[in-house]
Amino acid sequence: MRMIELKDVDVKIGDQVILNNVSISLKEKECVAVIGENGTGKSLFLKLLAGVVSPTKGQVRRDIKKYGYAPEIPPKSLHFTAKEYLTHMGRIEGMNREELENRLTLLFKQFNFNFHQDYIYKLSKGNKQKINLMQSLLREPSILLLDEPLSGLDPHSQENLLQYLKQLKEKKTTILFTCHEGLLKENLADRILLIENKEVKEGEMKTEKSYRTVQFSGNLDEISPLINKTVDMQTLRRLQDGGYEVNVEATNSDKLLLTIINQGGKIKFLSKKSRI
């Protein structure tokens, strides 16, 4: 199901066109990394999807009940405590007191956040970012728009967020994020949108291949015709003990092992996955 559809959309700031003729759609359950150099319009694109800015041309069609949006710059100098702020945001979203209490207890635990009675302006950058993220998750959104969500978070909190987003992805939340670090792009995204020259284009998913080394013994004449479909035979080398060693793409290693065993060979060594 399509959740958001943009058709021939332009966004201008003043008289400057920042995004030009954008036509894309986002489907349910997609996890999308928005990439591009500084100043290309990633934040603006997220604001457009969140409805925070309007297109100057074209159409935006939305079929979403619950949005979550965490902007790039978290709340800065608010004279609210973290809990007051989040309660206020939840009320604006139409949540009742009990719902909010339960949700906040869960989110504070999830984000390992112990500063709910502290004034936001006194908090560190990372803790402000946690408030920003919790705000976007208040209503269990069906689409989550996160602008640089790792910014300010320590490595442990970054990993914690990654694992939480993976859980949300499994629960079918559509997630769209910008992120200069590779952590989320490499571990979460199944689609990439590249912003370049004012256009939003489909980007390439880089899937780095991983390999395993297999050492085996057996009759090579019988085994090799069968294994050369799964491995690059040029990597095959003879070992001093009379056995053989070959490198295989990790996704094909089970097939190779089975072939060797079925042909009466013996597996002597199997390496862990590595990128060679």
Ligand SMILES: Nc1ncnc2c1ncn2[C@@H]1O[C@H](COP(=O)(O)OP(=O)(O)OP(=O)(O)O)[C@@H](O)[C@H]1O
């Ligand atoms: N309020 C504003 N007034 C004027 N220009 C703006 C404003 N907000 C954004 N822009 C311009 O719009 C362009 C896109 O900005 P945006 O923040 O979306 O880029 P970005 O790709 O998110 O950059 P970064 O990777 O540095 O966060 C930039 O050239 C920026 O200067």
